[in-house]
Amino acid sequence: MTSSELAREALPQKIVRKIKHSLGPWGVFLEGFIRHPVMVGSIIPSSRFTIAKMLSRVKWDECKLFVEYGPGVGTFCRPVLDRLPRDGALIVIDTNPLFIDYLRRTITDNRFTAVLGSAADVEEIIRAQGHDHADYVLSGLPFSTLPEGVGPAIAAATHRVIRPGGAFLVYQFTSRARDFMARHFTRIDNDFELLNVMPCFLFWGWKDEEAA
Template sequence: MERRSVKQKAARLFGQWGVFFKGFLEHPKMVGSIIPSSRFTISKMLSRVKWDECKVFVEYGPGVGTFCQPVLDRLPRDGQLIVIDTNPLYIDYLKKHFRDSRFSAVLGSAADVEEIVRAHGHQNADYVLSGLPFSTLPKGVGPAIAAATYRVIRPGGAFLVYQFSAKARDFMAPHFERIDNGFEPLNVLPCQLFWGWKEPAA
């Protein structure tokens, strides 16, 4: 029984990595890394979320769901996690893997986040997480995503971004009043962390 359990865990692990790697090979400019984020990056990135005030959490480019379970573990019972990806390979994998009623996987563009959030019965998102490689996205897509993200986030919410390059901050700066910086060395590769806050109205 124990041996079978180990084999099952190994199969799930390599299956997940296999899907992730295949997605990277198919769309290298749309996937931020060849390796999923480390648990240290996940923990630090989510540490500033006020979970008791979070009802709608959105993630761009979830890949094989490295952040999904940690978010669901923290999300209130009446919350919702909406993930958006342009790769049907990842969306199909996520729909099969996550059976939580609070989870929704959408095949689409992050630039359409406002329409996607409204289609799920909400006007705003509390937090939006992104690992998209802004600097390698097609021309105009990065700025469009940053602008739409600012509009969809409620006052007091935040845009959480993790990147290998600090250039992601340049896309956030025109919209977010305050941007906190962080760094996580225990990741392959070490990555920059940003929290862009949409300040409450005066």
């Protein structure tokens, strides 16, 4: 390949880098969606209204470990860290190395850990970080479009890892996620947030105290 051909090939990459730089975290999120649309599920991060409503039912004074699946560029991470006790921990899990690298570079809070891996392996992941259970688990993963068997595996592993009295927090563009949750969580609270692009369903699946 000649030097002129190399220059022509490099030009689109330069344009992409400039666009990403000008968009900041939105650019990273957009690239992540383009590379892995099935796993990301949305081209736009959640609104502040969705974040506030989704986190409003967490008993933060009782939260020592909060886990998030599919953190993207940290839309929920910073609000969670703002509410989390000083001795608490936030572990986020994503299969997209682009997001994990971005979060490791931009969030320096010592309570925060970003793990490249599958949410279906949440039990092994939190044990590797020195925990035996989670108080709350948050997910925006698109359950209805995940590969066959992945959604049920994540729901089952999540129920096992949450302590009695804790909850699985899920926000989705369709209500199908509730079907995955209902196989394990007998009490599920529902809500809906219009002020989001797109409007989304909110679910809180509570693990019974009797499970202790």
